Amino acid sequence: xxxxxxxxxxxxxxxxxxxxxxxxxxxxxxxxxxxxxxxxxxxxxxxxxxxxxxxxxxxxxxxxxxxxxxxxxxxxxxxxxxxxxxxxxxxxxxxxxxxxxxxxxxxxxx
Amino acid sequence: xxxxxxxxxxxxxxxxxxxxxxxxxxxxxxxxxxxxxxxxxxxxxxxxxxxxxxxxxxxxxxxxxxxxxxxxxxxxxxxxxxxxxxxxx
Numbered sequence: 001x002x003x004x005x006x007x008x009x010x011x012x013x014x015x016x017x018x019x020x021x022x023x024x025x026x027x028x029x030x031x032x033x034x035x036x037x038x039x040x041x042x043x044x045x046x047x048x049x050x051x052x053x054x055x056x057x058x059x060x061x062x063x064x065x066x067x068x069x070x071x072x073x074x075x076x077x078x079x080x081x082x083x084x085x086x087x088x089x090x091x092x093x094x095x096x097x098x099x100x101x102x103x104x105x106x107x108x109x110x
Numbered sequence: 111x112x113x114x115x116x117x118x119x120x121x122x123x124x125x126x127x128x129x130x131x132x133x134x135x136x137x138x139x140x141x142x143x144x145x146x147x148x149x150x151x152x153x154x155x156x157x158x159x160x161x162x163x164x165x166x167x168x169x170x171x172x173x174x175x176x177x178x179x180x181x182x183x184x185x186x187x188x189x190x191x192x193x194x195x196x197x198x199x
Contacts, residue, residue: 028132035185039173042170045165045167050161051161057133057134057136058132058133059132059133059134060131060132061130061131061132062132062133062134063126063128063130063131063132063133063134063135064122064123064126064130064133064134064135065133066133066134068142068145068146068148068149071134071149072149072152072153075149075153075156079156079160082165084156084157084160084161085157085161086153086157088136088150089132089133089134090127090132090134090135090136091135091136091137092124092125092126092127092135092137
C-alpha cells in the first residue's frame with residue numbers, strides 16, 4: 001500500500017510507513033532518484049519490513065514507447081535504493097468503456 | 111484519426127489509459143509481449159535474492175526534517191560515488 005501516493009517525501013512517511021503492512025513507493029513520484037528510494041526505505045528498514053515495494057514503469061508521456069531495457073533500468077535503480085518488490089504499471093484489461101478509463105487498469109506483480 | 115486506443119480486444123495499440131499519458135500497456139497486445147518473460151524472470155530472481163537475508167547498512171544519514179517539500183539529493187558531495195569507481199582505494 002502506498003502511504004503517500006505520488007506525493008513528495010514528507011513527514012507522513014516517517015509516521016505511516018511503520019504502520020503499514022507492505023510499504024510501497026512509486027518510481028514516477030520519486031523521479032527515479034536513488035536517494036529518494038533510500039529515504040523511503042529507511043523507515044521501512046528500521047521497522048523491519050521485509051518487503052519494500054515500488055510501482056515501476058509509469059513513465060510520463062511514453063505510452064507505447066517504453067523499451068524493455070528502459071523497463072529494467074528503473075528496476076535496477078530501485079534495487080540500489082533498497083526496494084525489493086516490483087509492481088509493473090500497467091495492465092489494461094477492459095476496453096469498450098468511455099469513462100472512467102482509469103479504473104480499468106491494474107498492475108502486474110512479479 | 112482512427113485508432114483503437116479506446117477499445118480492447120483489437121490490434122495494437124488497443125486500450126490505452128489516461129489518454130496516453132503513462133507507459134506502458136503491458137499485455138498481449140504489446141508487440142514485445144512474447145519477450146516479456148526474460149525481464150520479468152530477471153526481476154523475479156532479483157526479488158527473491160533481495161527479499162532474503164537481513165538488510166544491513168554501512169552508513170546512515172540522520173535527516174532532521176519534519177516536512178519534506180521535495181525529494182532532494184540530500185548528501186550533495188559525490189565523494190562516495192567517486193570512491194566507488196576506484197575499487198583499490
